[in-house]
Amino acid sequence: MLRSGLRLSLAQRGTSSGWRVSDLRGRTRLTVDAAGGRHQVLLPIEWAHDQADVIRETVLAIHSAHIDGIPLDRAIAAALASDEPAAEPTAEQAAGPIDWPELVERFKARKLSSGAIKPRTWEAVYRRRMAELLAILASKKPPTNPRELLEAVTARWSDQPGSRGRQMQVQQAAALLRWGVDNGALPVEWAPPLDLDPFVGRKREGKTITTPIEVSHILELVEAIPDARWRFSFQLLAAYGLRPEELQHLQLRGGRLWCNYRKNTSRGETKPRPLRLLPCDDWAEAWNLLEQFKAQPLPPMRPGFGAEDMGLYMRRRRRWQELRQQYEAEGEKLVLYSARHGYAHRAHLICELPPKVAAAAMGHSVETHLAAYSKWCGDDVVDDAFERAATRLGR
Incomplete structure (x- = not known):
């Protein structure tokens, strides 16, 4: 009311x-x-x-x-x-200037005692950013309100809008202020803005282009994954070009493996599809995935968080870390989706499947397929395709 x-x-x-x-x-x-x-x-x-x-x-x-x-x-x-000039001062105002170092120590103690974070997390993630915050508040002209403080802590990130470091600096500064206000340690005027996006900013550069994983690296990773459940998950990703989330939506139907995942996009909803091995992937045939699926359970993953859960497991594998560094040194990027990209890459380069066929096998529209995978179609790929066509035509 x-x-x-x-x-x-x-x-x-x-x-x-x-x-x-x-x-x-x-x-x-x-x-x-x-x-x-x-x-x-x-x-x-x-x-x-x-x-x-x-x-x-x-x-x-x-x-x-x-x-x-x-x-x-x-x-x-x-x-x-100008609202109420005769208003009584708050307890914080009556007590004098804010003791920011003490506030940070109290914030740390509450974080640790509540179990929200571990001591090593404070040391690795929070301590440096809290020290930077205190340095700003101890300067000759310290911020006098939350917006000035958030602008000050992002000053050294001015050339990196939207970066992870800038985001964490803003979020942790806001968390300290919010905790202080909620617990009466700060006057209400220090409550941070609810919308932090203007302080975090947006990245100016485009998305990093992820890379199709090479078959030799697929086989190396399969050998290096110790847990049979996660190893089977990675085999399914690589052999069928699945999205990580689709691992939780697989079903045997009529002697074939189907994916029942439905993804809503601007171009409509994807439909369930039968999964197909590429004719060039004899190494995937040797895995006998259909029989494995009947006997080998998949690892527990949270619904809707398949990529995060599997990504966490893979990041802890030494060979995955080594390969990521190797790809980055070559100006490329290795992620879980690289297995899906590799499927698309082999479908075109080796199997010479038309985009419409490859898109149907992967469960997305032709428009999405072309937008996502045409970036790998360089001059060398075009030249090779023309040479193959000439060979087929006997010219």
Whole structure:
């Protein structure tokens, strides 16, 4: 009732349709949908019926200032500063400046005592980033609000928008602030923005092109995988060009192995399909996968997380690590999908299957197939295809 009443009241007073308020852990959250994206901020106002007038007038003041051209952050700060000048100081304000090193130690103690992380995780993942955070807060002109702090911690990542390091720095800084506010160690004004994407940024470079795995490396990995269940999983990926998630959707039907996985894409839903070994893959025939499937159980994997679970297991295999480094040294990238890419590569280069046939065997559209695999069709591949065609035609 409070939410709907405020929405109607704000609309009647002239706020834009993209402005709304809601409850977040007992406090008022302001959400603004603008041309630049969605902005959310936690206001230091209790979400309660007796605060409805305060919430409404504060949001109207912010909206009025923003319409006049003042940036949203500054409009919010101005509205809150002029709201109740005679307000009593919070316990944190009365206690003086924030002791950030002590806050970090308390945050660490809670993380460890709750079992959320292990000591070695703190040392390997958190300690360096917390030290960088404290250095910024101890500078001559330290940040005075959460947005300034998040902007400061991303300064050294300015040329790496969207990078994993920048993402983790932002997330851990926000986690510290959020924990501090939730546990009363920080005033509510230090609550981090709910949307961290503007601080993380987006990668400018395109996706790294992953590489078809070579058959010799497939055979090496099969020999190097000690667990029969995971070894069988990798054999299925390599022999049938499966997506890792499809391992959990296999079924024997009419003496053939079928994949019942349905993937929703912009081009429609994929259909169940029978799995086929490529005519060139005699090494896969020797594995006798149909008989194995009847007797060999697959490893436990979480539904929807097949790629993550199998990826974790493979990253712990020494030979996989060595091959990844070898591929990277050659400017390429080895991932689980490299087994699927290898299937497509052999289907075209060795078996000379048309794209329509290869796409059907792999369970996706011709458009998806061409978009994903045409990148490997260099001049050498084209020349080889023309030579084979000439040979077939006797010219």
